[in-house]
């Protein structure tokens with residue numbers, strides 16, 4: 001991975017998504033030529049946060065916003081605080097608005113396909129945990145571009161309070177006729193489950209046979225932990241989806 005120019009951004013807003021997840025809005029200097037494709041990632045570092053060899057601690061983060069948001073001067077990273085041993089994620093969770101964050105990129109082949117003449121019949125996004133981040137960037141892009149292709153989002157997380165982008169995604173589901181949201185809670189128990197919870201229970205991968213009838217020109221994007229991605233990919237392969245319609249990212 002050839003490294004790119006390091007860009008100094010300013011942390012302008014911290015959005016509390018869940019007890020362990022924050023979204024960091026970073027402003028990119030006006031007129032900077034930085035661009036990316038929806039779904040790609042950047043390497044982030046923090047000035048003076050160095051490893052034992054005196055080098056910057058860098059970690060990969062998917063851009064959770066759309067390239068179209070960049071025209072307004074910002075991009076967003078959505079980061080889970082790892083807790084024990086989480087070297088960089090713990091450090092960035094302690095940052096404050098006004099702090100400087102360094103990024104370089106973009107990197108990665110996981111991104112929305114360029115538009116060709118043939119549109120898919122539907123976009124199907126399957127995400128788990130913070131794997132929703134690049135998918136959200138892609139979905140925002142399609143909606144901001146005015147895409148008329150229906151979107152399904154199947155999104156798994158452990159407990160109801162782990163629902164990242166809850167307000168935004170529920171609003172899409174309630175206001176956009178072509179947007180279908182299926183959430184599933186994988187936790188064993190559900191203390192404090194909100195009254196009127198409309199999601200499902202169990203692993204999102206277990207619901208796929210019921211949700212996806214069979215290949216009919218859809219484009220599939222998945223992101224989550226390795227085991228979830230392995231199972232999701234295996235499902236779509238066995239259901240006859242062509243390889244070039246299946247796109248994946250994992251961490």
Ligand SMILES: Cc1cc2nc3c(=O)[nH]c(=O)nc-3n(C[C@H](O)[C@H](O)[C@H](O)COP(=O)(O)OP(=O)(O)OC[C@H]3O[C@@H](n4cnc5c(N)ncnc54)[C@H](O)[C@@H]3O)c2cc1C
Nearest residue numbers: 059060061062078079080082084085086087088089133251
């Ligand atoms: C392409 C890509 C995109 C990504 N996008 C996102 C994103 O959008 N959001 C997000 O939250 N994350 C994302 N990640 C993950 C991110 O890059 C980091 O890996 C994550 O934030 C953890 O980094 P950390 O420095 O906090 O933890 P680390 O210090 O790297 O530790 C990670 C885990 O390993 C354990 N560990 C560390 N050292 C040891 C050791 N010596 N022995 C045993 N266990 C150890 C820690 O306890 C911890 O559980 C992405 C990763 C990739 C590759």
